[in-house]
Amino acid sequence: MEVEALGIEEQIGEVGALLSEQQKKRGILIQALQQIQEDRGYLPEGVLQALSRHLNLSLSEIFSVASFYKMFRFTPRGEKVVKVCLGTACYVRGSKKVLDAIENAFDVKVSETTPDLALTLETVGCIGCCGLAPVTTVNDVVIGDLVGSRKVERFIRSLREE
Amino acid sequence: MNRLHSLHELAALRKELSAKEILSPGKKRMRVCCGTACRANHSLALVGGIREEAHNHDADIEVISTGCQGLCELGPVMTVEPPGYFYHKVTPERAGDIVARAVHDDKPVWDLLFRRSIGERPAFFISDVPFYVKQQRIALRHNGRIDPTDILQYIAVGGYKALEKALSSMLPEQVLNEVKAANLRGRGGAGFPAGIKWEHTRRAPGKVKLVIANGDEGDPGAFMDRSIMEGDPHSLLEGMTLCAYAIGAQKGLIYVRHEYPLAVKHLQIAIQQANELGLLGKNILGSGFDFSVQVREGAGAFVCGEATALVASLEGQRGFPNPRPPRLSEPGGGPWGYPANLNNIETFACVPSIIEKGATWFLKTGTTSSPGTKVFALTGKVKNTGLVEVPMGITLREIIYDIGGGIIGNKKFKAVQTGGPSGGCIPEQYLDLPIDFDSLEKIGSIMGSGGMVVMDEDTCIVDIAKYFLSFCQAESCGKCYPCRIGTYQMLQILEKITSGKGEEEDIEKLERLGTYVQNSALCGLGKSAPSPVLTTIKYFRDEYEEHIREKYCRAFVCQGLGQVSINAEICYQCKRCIDICPYEAIRESNEGFFYVDQVRCQRCKACFTVCPLGAIEIHELPVLYIDKELCYFCRNCINICRVDAIKETSTGFMIDLDVCKKCEDCFKVCPMGAIKYEKEVRLLKAGAAAPVTIPTWQEQPVGEITIDEIRREAEEKTCAVQKALTFIEEFIEGPMCGRCYPCSLGTEEAKIRLIRLSQHLGGASEDDIAALRRIADFMIEGSYCKKGRDTGRFLSELLSTAEEEFRLHVAGTCPRRECISSIEYVVNPDLCVACGACAVRCVYDAIEGRKGDPSEGVSPFEILRNVCVRCGDCVSVCPTGAIEVISRVREEVVPTE
Ligand SMILES: Cc1cc2nc3c(=O)[nH]c(=O)nc-3n(C[C@H](O)[C@H](O)[C@H](O)COP(=O)(O)O)c2cc1C
Ligand code: SF4
Ligand code: SF4
Numbered sequence A: 001m002e003v004e005a006l007g008i009e010e011q012i013g014e015v016g017a018l019l020s021e022q023q024k025k026r027g028i029l030i031q032a033l034q035q036i037q038e039d040r041g042y043l044p045e046g047v048l049q050a051l052s053r054h055l056n057l058s059l060s061e062i063f064s065v066a067s068f069y070k071m072f073r074f075t076p077r078g079e080k081v082v083k084v085c086l087g088t089a090c091y092v093r094g095s096k097k098v099l100d101a102i103e104n105a106f107d108v109k110v111s112e113t114t115p116d117l118a119l120t121l122e123t124v125g126c127i128g129c130c131g132l133a134p135v136t137t138v139n140d141v142v143i144g145d146l147v148g149s150r151k152v153e154r155f156i157r158s159l160r161e162e
Numbered sequence B: 001m002n003r004l005h006s007l008h009e010l011a012a013l014r015k016e017l018s019a020k021e022i023l024s025p026g027k028k029r030m031r032v033c034c035g036t037a038c039r040a041n042h043s044l045a046l047v048g049g050i051r052e053e054a055h056n057h058d059a060d061i062e063v064i065s066t067g068c069q070g071l072c073e074l075g076p077v078m079t080v081e082p083p084g085y086f087y088h089k090v091t092p093e094r095a096g097d098i099v100a101r102a103v104h105d106d107k108p109v110w111d112l113l114f115r116r117s118i119g120e121r122p123a124f125f126i127s128d129v130p131f132y133v134k135q136q137r138i139a140l141r142h143n144g145r146i147d148p149t150d151i152l153q154y155i156a157v158g159g160y161k162a163l164e165k166a167l168s169s170m171l172p173e174q175v176l177n178e179v180k181a182a183n184l185r186g187r188g189g190a191g192f193p194a195g196i197k198w199e200h201t202r203r204a205p206g207k208v209k210l211v212i213a214n215g216d217e218g219d220p221g222a223f224m225d226r227s228i229m230e231g232d233p234h235s236l237l238e239g240m241t242l243c244a245y246a247i248g249a250q251k252g253l254i255y256v257r258h259e260y261p262l263a264v265k266h267l268q269i270a271i272q273q274a275n276e277l278g279l280l281g282k283n284i285l286g287s288g289f290d291f292s293v294q295v296r297e298g299a300g301a302f303v304c305g306e307a308t309a310l311v312a313s314l315e316g317q318r319g320f321p322n323p324r325p326p327r328l329s330e331p332g333g334g335p336w337g338y339p340a341n342l343n344n345i346e347t348f349a350c351v352p353s354i355i356e357k358g359a360t361w362f363l364k365t366g367t368t369s370s371p372g373t374k375v376f377a378l379t380g381k382v383k384n385t386g387l388v389e390v391p392m393g394i395t396l397r398e399i400i401y402d403i404g405g406g407i408i409g410n411k412k413f414k415a416v417q418t419g420g421p422s423g424g425c426i427p428e429q430y431l432d433l434p435i436d437f438d439s440l441e442k443i444g445s446i447m448g449s450g451g452m453v454v455m456d457e458d459t460c461i462v463d464i465a466k467y468f469l470s471f472c473q474a475e476s477c478g479k480c481y482p483c484r485i486g487t488y489q490m491l492q493i494l495e496k497i498t499s500g501k502g503e504e505e506d507i508e509k510l511e512r513l514g515t516y517v518q519n520s521a522l523c524g525l526g527k528s529a530p531s532p533v534l535t536t537i538k539y540f541r542d543e544y545e546e547h548i549r550e551k552y553c554r555a556f557v558c559q560g561l562g563q564v565s566i567n568a569e570i571c572y573q574c575k576r577c578i579d580i581c582p583y584e585a586i587r588e589s590n591e592g593f594f595y596v597d598q599v600r601c602q603r604c605k606a607c608f609t610v611c612p613l614g615a616i617e618i619h620e621l622p623v624l625y626i627d628k629e630l631c632y633f634c635r636n637c638i639n640i641c642r643v644d645a646i647k648e649t650s651t652g653f654m655i656d657l658d659v660c661k662k663c664e665d666c667f668k669v670c671p672m673g674a675i676k677y678e679k680e681v682r683l684l685k686a687g688a689a690a691p692v693t694i695p696t697w698q699e700q701p702v703g704e705i706t707i708d709e710i711r712r713e714a715e716e717k718t719c720a721v722q723k724a725l726t727f728i729e730e731f732i733e734g735p736m737c738g739r740c741y742p743c744s745l746g747t748e749e750a751k752i753r754l755i756r757l758s759q760h761l762g763g764a765s766e767d768d769i770a771a772l773r774r775i776a777d778f779m780i781e782g783s784y785c786k787k788g789r790d791t792g793r794f795l796s797e798l799l800s801t802a803e804e805e806f807r808l809h810v811a812g813t814c815p816r817r818e819c820i821s822s823i824e825y826v827v828n829p830d831l832c833v834a835c836g837a838c839a840v841r842c843v844y845d846a847i848e849g850r851k852g853d854p855s856e857g858v859s860p861f862e863i864l865r866n867v868c869v870r871c872g873d874c875v876s877v878c879p880t881g882a883i884e885v886i887s888r889v890r891e892e893v894v895p896t897e
C-alpha cells in the first residue's frame, strides 16, 4: 500500500464536511496506521515517515499515538499469531495454564516472536467468546474449550504442524 | 434495491415483503446461528451443508444465518420451523439428517434436541430450554431471528416502523419526551437517563451535533453489544436515527472495538443497505431530515470506552480522557468541539421499541427506578453460559440457578462479579436481591455493561481481586497519578499477600489507597478500579486475613502460600503427583520415598488435588534462622544451598528469607545444629482423598497386607511356579489397585499363565515362560508404584534363578511335587461300584462311564487324563474311596488324606 495514495476525503467520510483540512488528516491517523499494519504486518519506520509527510503530522506525534494503542506494533510478527485470552471468564477457567504451556513449548514469552518467525505469542482481553472459555486464537481463528492437559497438548502439537 | 422516497413507500415495501412470504409463518425455515462463537464451531459450513441438501431434495427451505442466539456454549445452535425445534451442538455433517427430517415428516432429529440430563425429556423448542424460560427480549428482540446482512428481513419483521411513526406523526420533542418518560437508563455503565442526556445535547447551542454509539465493549466477559452489532445492526441504526431526529443531529459515528471485525462488517453492510433504501443519508424517506452514519474502529485500548477518551480517539489523538466539564453534550466537549450525544449500543437498541410501543409499554417491565430489561453476559462457573436478557428486578439467584442452571459440578456458590473490572463482588447473602441500577450500587457494585462472572468455592477471592485490579492497572492510560501509581501500589500489595508475604496492616493500606484512588482519579477507569478490591475486602475480609496471618489460601489458588509436602506414611507411590506436577518438583529419594523438592515447587498445589489418598499436606512455611552462638562457619550450609539464600555478613551467616525456599537442606547438613526453626510448623491442611472410587481399593483395607508378608508366604512354597503363583494371586487379591496397566493386566495374565504351567493344562509351553519374563520386565519399568515394581522384580528373580524348574513344568513335571500337574487321579477298578457320583460332580466332564448295578457286574468309570484338572472334587464324593491319587513322577501312590 502506498501511503501517498491514501485518500483523505474518502477515509474521513461524511463527518469530513464539518472539519478543517488538518482535522481531517489528524482524524484518519488511526485508520491509516491500521491499514499500514494490515498491509505490512507491523509499522515500519520508513512508512511512518511517509505518513508523517502525507498527513502533515510530526513523526513524534505519530509515534505518540501509535504507541498508545495496544494493537500497533513496531516489529514484524510470526507466521502464526497465537493469542491467549486472559479475560475474566477464560482466566477463571484456566487460560493461564494454556499460556504457560505455550510459553514452555516454544520458549517464547508473551509478545515475543520465535527467532524463526514461526510463532508470535500474545495475550488479549476478552474476545467475546467467553462461552467457549478458555479461548485462544490462532491467526484470528478461535479455538475454544482448552481445558485439561490433553487438549492443551494436542493444541500445541497442532501449532507445531503446518 | 430502490430508494424509498416516502413513508408510504416503506409501508408498501413491507406489504410486498409479506406477500413474498419473507419470514412469513408456516414456511419451512431454518435459522442457523452464525455468531462469532458458533462460527468458531463451523456453523458456516453447516449453513452451506443445509443449503446443498435442500437443493438436493429440491425443497423450498428458507435458510437464515442469524446473529448470536445466546446459548453460545451449546453452539452451533439452530431452529427448524415448523414447528420451531431447537437443535444444539449441530455439526456440519448433520445437515443431511436435518433436511431429510424437515422434508419428510417434520419430526425432530432426536439426538440434537437439548436435554438437561440423559434421563429427562428433551426440550423441543427454544422456549423450553431452561436457559430461555425467564428471559424477555427487548434489546435482543431480533437477535438470532433474522439475517443481519439483509435489511429486508429487518423490515419484514417490523423494522423501521418506529422511524416511520416518528417521522410521520411525532415532533422531535415528542420523541425526546417519550424516551424521557420511559426513563430509559444508559446500559453502558452508570445508568444515566438517556432522555436527560438527549435533552442536554438538544439544548446545546450550535447547529452541528453528533450522535455517537459506544461499541468499545472492553469489559472482559461482556459481549452483548457485539452481539447486537453483529446480529441486529439495524436496531442500532434505527435507534441512532431516532436520537438524531430528537436532538437535531446530522452525523452519527459508531465507535467499534478493534477486536470485533464481524461487527464492523455487518454494520457496514447495514449502513450501505440503509443508505441505498434511503433510510439513512439525505432527506430520509422524503421527510427532509438528513442523517448519515459511519463506523470508526478503535485500536485496542480499554480506556477508549470512556466518553472523553473515545472523543480523543475519534479525533486521532492518544486516547486520554479529559476532565469534564465541558461534557460531551456541551460545545467544546464532543469531537472537534461539536456537542455530541453518546450512548451505549444496547441503549440505542432499546429506543425503537419504546417509540413504536410507547413509554407506558416500556415502563411495565422492570422496576420503578430502572424500567425495561438488561442483557447480561453470564459466564464463569455456571453450567449454562451465554447472553441473557432479563427484566430488571430479577434476582441473582434466578439468573444463576434458573437460567444459568447452577454452578458447574454442583459446587458451592461463592460470589458473582457484576460490572466487569469496574464493578464489585457480590457475596451469597445478596443472591435474593432484586437487581437494578440502584440496588447494585447500594451494595458497592454496579450494573456496568452487564458482565456477570460467577465464581465458586474454588475461586480465591483475593486472586480474583488481584486479577481485576491488574486488568485496570494495565489499561490505565497513565494520564493521572492516582490511577497510574495508586493501582500499581495496590497491585503490589495484593501480590505480596497472595505470595505469602502479607503483613498485618496491608488490608488497611489497601482500603486507604483504594479510597484515595476512587476519589481522585480523573476518569471512570481509575475511579472504579479499586471497587473489586474494596468490595471483596468488605465481604470476604476473613479470606484476606487468612492469606496474611495463616498464609493459607482456602481455594488453593494462590501460589506461594504454605509448604507442600508428602506424608510418606500414607503415600503408596502411585505417581499421579509426579505426572501432574508442572515443575517436576516431586522426586524419588534414595530410600525409595517420594518427596517434594521445595526449590522447584511453585506451590501450585496441583498434586494436592490429584492425590487419591490425601498424602499431600500443606504446612505453614517454616522460618529458619542461624543461631550465631552455635555456628562455627563451616560453610556447609552455604555450599548446599541451591538458591544462595545464605549470606555472609560482618556479624556471621544469615538466611535471606525472601530468597530461601524452605527446602531445609541446610538444616540437615549443619553439624552444630545451629540452624533452627523459629517456631513449630503447623499443619494447615491435610489433603482429603481425591474423589476417585476404585472398588477393590475400598472393599479391602489393603494397607494391612504388605508386599513383605506376601513374599514370606510365597517363600514357604518349595516349587518356583507355586511361589510365583502365590505371590501373584495374593497381590491381585490384596494391594493391587488396578490403576496402571503393566500392573493390572500384567498380573492377571501372569496368573493365567502360571496356572497353566502348574496344572499342565493344554497348551502350556515355552511361550508362557517368555510371557512371564516380559510381564515382569514391564512391571519393573512401567508400574506406577513401588508395590507393582516389587512384584515384577520378584517374578523376574524367580524366573532367572529357577528357570529349569519352569521348563520342567512345561514338560508336565513338578520336581518338587507341589503342583497338581505332578499327580494324577485314577479310578481303582476293584473298588468302583459305578454309582456315577463322581461323574455328576465333575464340572470339567473329565469322568466317563455308565451307571450300573454292582450285583450284575459293572465296568468301572474312567478319568480322562487330558481333561482332568486335578481339582480333587471327585475324591470327596466317592462312597467307596475308589479314586486314588498317584504321582506321575515316581509312579507311586500319594496318600490322599
Ligand atoms: C474505563 C471505562 C470504560 C468504559 N467502557 C465502556 C464500553 O465499553 N461501552 C460502553 O457503552 N460504555 C463504556 N463506558 C461508559 C461510557 O463512558 C459512557 O458512560 C456510556 O457509553 C454512556 O452510554 P449510556 O448512557 O448509554 O450508558 C466506559 C466507561 C469507562 C470509565
Ligand atoms: S504443589 Fe505443585 S509444584 Fe509443588 S510439588 Fe506439588 S505438584 Fe509440584
Ligand atoms: S499397584 Fe500397580 S496399579 Fe496399583 S498403584 Fe501400584 S502400580 Fe498402580
Ligand code: FES
Pocket: A085, A086, A087, A088, A089, A090, A091, A125, A126, A127, A128, A129, A130, A131, A133, A134, A135, B220, B221, B222
Ligand atoms: S474472557 Fe476470554 S473470550 Fe471472554
Ligand code: FES
Pocket: B033, B034, B035, B036, B037, B038, B039, B067, B068, B069, B070, B071, B072, B073, B075, B076, B077
Ligand atoms: S454465537 Fe451462536 S449462540 Fe452465540
